Amino acid sequence: MARLVLRDFDIRKAYLDSTEQTGLVEVLRPVLKSAPLFRPVTPSGKEMSVRxxxxGSLGWVTDRAGYRYQSQHPKGVSWPSIPEPILAVWRDLASAERDPDCCLINYYGEDARMGLHQxxxxxxxxxxxxxxxxxxxxxxxxGNNTRGGKTESIWLNSGDVVIMGGPARLTYHGVxxxxxxxxxxxxxxxRINLTLRVAS
Incomplete structure (x- = not known):
C-alpha cells in the first residue's frame, strides 16, 4: 500500500488486496438485492448517469424534492445494514469511535461520470x-473549496481508498x-464506489 496526499485528500493506493476486494463485492450482493440500484434525478429534473x-440507518437520495438523507429506499423499504467488512475499513482509516450512518453505493457504467460537487x-x-x-x-x-480555479486529477484503481477530512472535507471533487x-x-x-458518511 502506498499513501499519497493530493490537495489534502488522503489517498491509500492498493489498500485492499484482490481477495479483500472480492469479499466486499460478495457482501454487497444481498445489499443490492434488498435495496436495488436506481437512477436518481437532480432537483432540476436531470437524470444522473450513475445508478x-x-x-445504513440513512441513505442519500436526490429527486425533485432536493438532496437529502432519508431512512428508506425510494421503494419504501428500510436500507439494509452496512456490512461489517466495509465498516472495518472505516474503523481502520476514519474513526473507531463512531460508525457511519450511511454507505452510499454508486455504480458507474461505461459512460457514467460525476460532476464536481461538495x-x-x-x-x-x-x-x-x-x-x-x-x-x-x-x-x-x-478542485477547490469554491467553484472554479485549477484542478488536479489522479487515476483511482480498484482497492484504493480516499479519506476526505479536515481541509479536504468541503473540497469540490468528481469523476x-x-x-x-x-x-x-x-x-x-x-465501477462501484462506496462512500461512508456520518450524516446526522
Missing part, C-alpha cells in the same frame, strides 16, 4: 467522508470518466 443505492448534506463536517473504489479505474478530479473494462472484479465491468 445508486445505500446501506459533500455538504451532512450535519457535522468534522467527520471525514471515506471513499472505496472497486472495479474499473476512475479519473478522479479534485470525469472510467476506463470501462480495465478491471475483472465485476463480471460485467464498471
Amino acid at each position: 445508486m443505492t445505500s446501506a 459533500d455538504k448534506d451532512e450535519a457535522d463536517f468534522s467527520w471525514p467522508v471515506l471513499s472505496i473504489s472497486l472495479g474499473d479505474d476512475a479519473l478522479f478530479r479534485i 470525469d470518466r472510467i476506463r470501462f473494462g480495465s478491471s475483472k472484479l465485476l463480471p460485467k465491468s464498471g
